[in-house]
Amino acid sequence: MAQKPLRPCRHPGCPELTRDGWCAKHKPKQAPRRESAAWHGWYNLSVWTDDLRPAQLLREPFCRECARRGIRTRATDVDHIRDHKGDWALFIDPGNHESLCHSCHARKTMLDLWQKRREVAR
Numbered sequence: 001m002a003q004k005p006l007r008p009c010r011h012p013g014c015p016e017l018t019r020d021g022w023c024a025k026h027k028p029k030q031a032p033r034r035e036s037a038a039w040h041g042w043y044n045l046s047v048w049t050d051d052l053r054p055a056q057l058l059r060e061p062f063c064r065e066c067a068r069r070g071i072r073t074r075a076t077d078v079d080h081i082r083d084h085k086g087d088w089a090l091f092i093d094p095g096n097h098e099s100l101c102h103s104c105h106a107r108k109t110m111l112d113l114w115q116k117r118r119e120v121a122r
């Protein structure tokens with residue numbers, strides 16, 4: 001088998017010579033991305049779409065956030081009060097579910113992302 005030629009690492013400015021495109025230090029890591037994708041699929045499981053989600057919307061048909069401001073809006077989304085972060089027990093716990101309308105859910109998701117970014121920056 002012919003050896004691939006040695007070339008500089010693809011990382012900008014890295015002088016290491018390598019046969020794999022990147023040197024050992026700059027090789028892209030894929031593991032974390034794959035992990036978080038696993039629980040994104042939980043929202044497509046029948047236990048969520050046919051059971052937990054409709055049960056929550058039946059129990060609490062109006063948006064909890066809007067209710068705090070005295071507005072009655074029909075809920076369309078089920079949110080996790082505590083971010084489950086891939087924790088199955090938190091994901092399926094009905095005590096951790098709340099009903100939200102689409103705009104409140106979108107706003108909460110944005111806020112969570114923003115807070116997470118701030119934690120990382122600290």
Ligand SMILES: [Zn+2]
Pocket residue numbers: 009010011014015016022023024025026
């Ligand atoms: Zn490199």
Ligand SMILES: [Zn+2]
Pocket residue numbers: 063064065066073100101102103104105
């Ligand atoms: Zn709302």
